[in-house]
Amino acid sequence: MDIIIFFLILVASLVITLNLFAIYWFGSMLIPVFAGGAPYVPTHPEILKRMLALAQITSNDVVVDLGSGDGRLVIAAARAGARQSIGYEIHPGLVRFSNWKIKQSGLENSAIVKNESMWKADLSQTNLVFLYQIPYAMGRIKRLLERDLAPGSRIISHAFNIPGWEPDEANGNVLLYIIKNRV
Ligand SMILES: C[S@@+](CC[C@H](N)C(=O)[O-])C[C@H]1O[C@@H](n2cnc3c(N)ncnc32)[C@H](O)[C@@H]1O
Incomplete structure (x- = not known):
């Protein structure tokens, strides 16, 4: 009993x-x-491959994923040879999981996920931005990109366009934008 x-x-x-x-x-x-962004939905591995193909990462690239989820894009960019790969993620559990995966992959010297809102991100040292956000956030993200990114910087957006901008290249629903010279 x-x-x-x-x-x-x-x-x-x-x-x-x-x-x-x-x-x-x-x-x-x-x-x-x-926090004004998209809920967590990870990028499918097949789409991640397309994002990397459009990005053409080199060792000069400082990459940021705005809303980095489980860190898969941050890790993929570091593996592809980016000088620095940084994620901004608001969900503390996802941040811990991402940084654990970064450590397991031995990428601590080139990759990190910060538990900070993307709205506080300083992108002035960044020349490649990954996005998988949500339509209601794209206008505010555009202002952040316009404020910080230098001409020639690339933005790869999965699924959603940046309002008022024409993509320079597209592969299905993966869009590449390049910041133009300011006139
Ligand atoms: C659609 S998921 C994309 C995740 C990852 N970038 C990927 O492609 O697999 C959007 C992510 O943005 C994060 N997010 C939403 N608002 C945010 C904010 N204000 N600051 C930082 N992260 C945010 C969510 O927690 C979520 O993980």
């Missing part, structure tokens, strides 16, 4: 723990929405 009660308590504790974790995880998925 005692063993049955012990077993039932064990199962109940497990179920409660799993439920609490699920409530935390799905509840925390609302953080990005309140």
Whole structure:
């Protein structure tokens, strides 16, 4: 009898723990929405390949992913040889997971994910930006890019266009923009 009660308590504790974790995880998925950006939806590996192909990363590139999710683009850019690859991510769990993956991959010298809002990002040292955001954020992101990026900088946007800008190249729903000389 005692063993049955012990077993039932064990199962109940497990179920409660799993439920609490699920409530935390799905509840925390609302953080990005309140922060004015897209909820977490990772870029599909096939699309990631297309983003990298359009980006043509070199060792001169300082790359930023605005809203970096689980860090897959940050890691891919560092692996492709970028000088620095930085993610801005508002969800602390995703930041921890990304930096753990960066460490496991031995890329700590060239890659990092910061637990900071992308709206506070300083892109003045950046020449390549990855985006997978959401239409309501694209106007504000455009102002950030216009403020900080030097002519020649590239932006690769998955799925959503930058309002008022014509892409320089496209591969399906992956768009490449190049900042033009200011007149
Ligand atoms: C659609 S996901 C893209 C994730 C990743 N870039 C990828 O392509 O796999 C958008 C990400 O932006 C993050 N995000 C939303 N608003 C943000 C903000 N204000 N600052 C930083 N990250 C934000 C979300 O938490 C989410 O991980």
